[in-house]
Amino acid sequence: xxxxxxxxxxxxxxxxxxxxxxxxxxxxxxxxxxxxxxxxxxxxxxxxxxxxxxxxxxxxxxxxxxxxxxxxxxxxxxxxxxxxxxxxxxxxxxxxxxxxxxxxxxxxxxxxxxxxxxxxxxxxxxxxxxxxxxxxxxxxxxxxxxxxxxxxxxxxxxxxxxxxxxxxxxxxxxxxxxxxxxxxxxxxxxxxxxxxxxxxxxxxxxxxxxxxxxxxxxxxxxxxxxxxxxxxxxxxxxxxxxxxxx
Amino acid sequence: xxxxxxxxxxxxxxxxxxxxxxxxxxxxxxxxxxxxxxxxxxxxxxxxxxxxxxxxxxxxxxxxxxxxxxxxxxxxxxxxxxxxxxxxxxxxxxxxxxxxxxxxxxxxxxxxxxxxxxxxxxxxxxxxxxxxxxxxxxxxxxxxxxxxxxxxxxxxxxxxxxxxxxxxxxxxxxxxxxxxxxxxxxxxxxxxxxxxxxxxxxxxxxxxxxxxxxxxxxxxxxxxxxxxxxxxxxxxxxxxxxxxxxxxxxxxxxxxxxxxxxxxxxxxxxxxxxxxxxxxxxxxxxxxxxxxxxxxxxxxxxxxxxx
Numbered sequence: 308x309x310x311x312x313x314x315x316x317x318x319x320x321x322x323x324x325x326x327x328x329x330x331x332x333x334x335x336x337x338x339x340x341x342x343x344x345x346x347x348x349x350x351x352x353x354x355x356x357x358x359x360x361x362x363x364x365x366x367x368x369x370x371x372x373x374x375x376x377x378x379x380x381x382x383x384x385x386x387x388x389x390x391x392x393x394x395x396x397x398x399x400x401x402x403x404x405x406x407x408x409x410x411x412x413x414x415x416x417x418x419x420x421x422x423x424x425x426x427x428x429x430x431x432x433x434x435x436x437x438x439x440x441x442x443x444x445x446x447x448x449x450x451x452x453x454x455x456x457x458x459x460x461x462x463x464x465x466x467x468x469x470x471x472x473x474x475x476x477x478x479x480x481x482x483x484x485x486x487x488x489x490x491x492x493x494x495x496x497x498x499x500x501x502x503x504x505x506x507x508x509x510x511x512x513x514x515x516x517x518x519x520x521x522x523x524x525x526x527x528x529x530x531x532x533x534x535x536x537x538x539x540x541x542x543x544x545x546x547x548x549x550x551x552x553x
Numbered sequence: 554x555x556x557x558x559x560x561x562x563x564x565x566x567x568x569x570x571x572x573x574x575x576x577x578x579x580x581x582x583x584x585x586x587x588x589x590x591x592x593x594x595x596x597x598x599x600x601x602x603x604x605x606x607x608x609x610x611x612x613x614x615x616x617x618x619x620x621x622x623x624x625x626x627x628x629x630x631x632x633x634x635x636x637x638x639x640x641x642x643x644x645x646x647x648x649x650x651x652x653x654x655x656x657x658x659x660x661x662x663x664x665x666x667x668x669x670x671x672x673x674x675x676x677x678x679x680x681x682x683x684x685x686x687x688x689x690x691x692x693x694x695x696x697x698x699x700x701x702x703x704x705x706x707x708x709x710x711x712x713x714x715x716x717x718x719x720x721x722x723x724x725x726x727x728x729x730x731x732x733x734x735x736x737x738x739x740x741x742x743x744x745x746x747x748x749x750x751x752x753x754x755x756x757x758x759x760x761x762x763x764x765x766x767x768x769x770x771x772x773x774x775x776x777x778x779x780x781x782x783x784x785x786x787x788x789x790x791x792x793x794x795x796x797x798x799x800x801x802x803x804x805x806x807x808x809x810x811x812x813x814x815x816x817x818x819x820x821x822x823x824x825x826x827x828x829x830x831x832x833x834x835x836x837x838x839x840x841x842x843x844x845x846x847x848x849x850x851x852x853x854x855x856x857x858x859x860x
Contacts, residue, residue, distance in 0.1 A: 314654035318643065325642035325678075391634035394604040395655040396627040396698075553608060 311397055315405025316412075323413055329378075333370040333417035337363040340486065341424040350429035354517055355488070357433060360425030361441060361512040362485045364418035368445055369480065369505065371417045372452040373459075374472045376410050380460025381468035384547065393552065407453065414449055415442070437516050444515040448508025451529065454536035461543035479505045501525045504532035554581040556615075557629075557702045557733055558603050563612035565598050565757075572598040574757040575612070580702065580735060585728045587748030587765070588737045595757045596737045600704045603735075604632050617701075628656060631700035633708060636687035639679045645690060646675035649697055656698025669693040670719055685712050692720060702733040709743060721747060774829035775807040779814075781821035787813050803829060 323329060341363055349355040383389050392402060425431040433441065455475065459468050480486060482496060483505025489497060500506045501522060507529025510521035558580040565573040573595045580586060580603075590596050601607040602614045605621035619626040639648065646662050653659040666672050669689045679687065688711055695703045705724070709717040717740075724747060728734055738744050744751065744765075751768045753761040761768050774791060778801045787810055792803035804810045807826050814821065 311654060314651055318640070318647065318651045321647065322640055322642050387635035387638035388640060389638075390601075390606055391632060391638065393606055394627060394630070394632040395652065396624040397655050398624050552606060 311401040312404045312408070315401045316408040319405050319409035320412055323375075323409065329375050330371065330413055330417055333367045333375065333413075334420045336370075337367040338420035338424055340366075341421050342428070346424065346428045353430040353432050354519075356425065356429035356431035357517050358488065358513050358519065360421060360429065360431045361445075361516050362488075362509055364421045364425075365445055365448060365505075365508055365512055366480055366485045367417040367421060368414040368449050369452045369485075369508070370476060371414045372410060372449045373456045373476050374469070375413060376406075376453055376456030377459035377463075377468045377472040378465060379406070379410075380457055381463055381465040384461070384551070385465055390551075410453060410456075411446065411449075414446075414453075418442075418445065433516055440515040441512055444508075444511040448504075448511050448529070451504045451508075451533040451536045454533065454540045457540040458536060458543045461540070461547045479503050482506070483509055485509055502528050504529050504536075507532070554583065556580070557582050557617060558621075558735075559613075559615040560599065560602065560609075561613045561615070563599075563602065563609045563614055565595075565602065565607065566610045571757050573602075573609075576754070576757070576759055578752060578759065578762070580733060582701070582733055583728075583731055585724075585734045585747055585749050586736065587744035587751045588735060588754065589741070589744060589751060590737075590754035590760075594754045596754060597706065599754070600632075600706055600735070600737070604630065604704060628698065629701045631695035631698060631703040633691050633695045633703075633705055636684070636691040636711075639687060639691065641678070641680035643679055644675065645671060645677050645679060645682070648679065648690070649675075649694065652694050652697045658699045659697055660699060665693050665697055668696075668723060670716070685716050688712055689716065689720065692723075696723075696727065700732070702735070703727070705734060705736045707737055709738070709740065717743070769829075774803055774805055775826055776829055777802045777804055777807050777810055777824070777826050779821045779824040781819055784814075784819060785817045787817075799823070 341360070345356060345359040345363070349359060456472065459472050459475070462468075463471060482500055482503045484492060484500055485505055489500050489506070492500065501524040507521070507525040507527075510519070510525045511529070513519040514521045556579050560576055560578045563573055563576045564571070576595070576599065578599070588596050588599070598607065602609055603616060603621055605616070605623075605627055608614075608622070614621055616623075616626045617629050621627065643651070645666065649662040649665055653662065659665075660668075662675065663672070666675055669692065671686065671689055671693065674682065674686060674690075679690070682690065688709070692705065692708045695705060708724070709720055712720065721743070724734060724736070734747075736744065736747060748765055751761070751763065751765050752759060753768065778799055780799050784800065787802070789805045789810055790802050791805060794801040802810065811824070811826075
């Protein structure tokens with residue numbers, strides 16, 4: 308079974324690396340934001356630079372998770388290759404696990420350019436253990452967005468999935484304080500911020516990398532979003548199965 | 554003979570549409586079965602049921618004695634993907650490796666590609682293949698896991714004559730080694746060239762299930778052609794075509810038709826009567842299900858009435 312999961316993961320990773328536009332798109336914008344805003348303005352402040360690096364790494368990863376997964380899943384459903392795979396002697400697990408693992412790999416890859424800019428051009432500092440913990444926080448934080456990507460991908464046709472996932476992505480990124488630190492945001496945004504899952508994910512990363520204490524509300528909301536999105540993704544999966552394969 | 558796959562009183566509906574209506578079919582080890590029928594007759598639905606892609610609305614589908622929904626049962630089958638859906642960015646060898654990884658026994662990438670004339674393309678990305686090469690790769694994938702039973706849905710559509718012959722040889726070789734094949738095709742000559750047993754479906758039902766010869770004899774249609782002008786209504790006409798001043802009729806009873814033609818007093822010349830091909834035979838079986846317009850292209854000069 309594990310060798311089959313590996314085969315599926317390998318093939319999905321190859322597919323994404325050969326046509327790397329998705330990875331580049333996810334990595335490009337946050338890296339440019341780092342260069343344009345963080346390096347010249349807060350690059351000298353170690354704590355601010357570190358949290359900004361964490362936020363923008365998550366920005367790229369979240370884009371890969373939400374936009375990447377929703378478009379991959381919705382396109383899959385439209386290609387006749389997908390029903391063919393179901394005639395092969397494997398249940399849905401290797402395919403699903405391969406999809407999740409390959410997305411995780413891309414999620415991590417798309418965080419690297421920001422990490423490099425942060426490490427080389429700012430005063431951002433981190434211990435090796437802190438970095439590892441930070442990546443752990445990033446993976447935990449990205450889970451609800453992967454589930455959201457699955458939900459959108461199973462619900463909509465690919466063109467609509469692309470548009471909807473982008474529409475979800477930017478407001479959540481801004482509300483969660485990924486582009487600008489929450490304390491400089493307008494008051495109504497600050498009031499809303501703890502309730503979007505991006506805020507909880509960001510606080511988790513800041514906690515892991517700089518020791519900044521997270522607020523309980525944000526973390527609870529992150530857990531709530533993860534649960535709700537898991538239920539929604541499972542529901543959408545069964546709905547799609549029923550339509551195409553019952 | 555061992556029954557490899559079996560449909561028992563299978564009915565399948567899609568909403569209000571009845572795709573299969575109480576169909577029963579046994580696929581026995583070592584058979585090479587041609588599945589014929591017009592578009593929408595239920596051929597693909599039947600294959601989808603055997604391959605575990607769909608469940609029957611009622612009735613039972615068995616694969617190697619178990620359920621096609623059980624992955625372990627599907628280890629013994631091979632299915633052809635549609636070549637339009639092959640992952641573009643993967644290399645030919647990578648796709649074969651990937652599919653082979655699902656099976657306990659496999660042919661091996663190099664040997665499989667060589668067998669289907671793709672030996673030089675292992676390192677080529679699928680996006681760079683011609684339509685015919687994709688088609689061959691798609692058919693090759695059905696054989697990757699050393700299956701006992703393969704479902705080939707339109708295996709040679711879009712291939713040139715030479716490539717089609719090569720593929721036929723491949724299918725025959727598989728069959729001679731004891732493999733079982735269920736084949737559908739738009740090319741009826743393909744069914745005539747390969748199949749021993751023919752199953753004709755139309756309107757979701759099995760209309761005929763017998764040896765190739767028996768199916769042809771059973772319908773016993775004849776082609777009657779002659780040159781003439783306007784014709785009156787004639788009895789027993791299953792299909793009609795007019796080209797270059799000649800009229801081509803597919804009829805069940807040529808004697809009666811000729812008698813009626815003479816009796817009508819319409820002048821005609823160059824009368825020819827010959828046995829129908831399998832294509833025409835199959836048309837007579839399905840004509841009750843409004844398939845006439847599907848196989849005989851309508852021509853502007855068509856003035857003939859159907860029986």
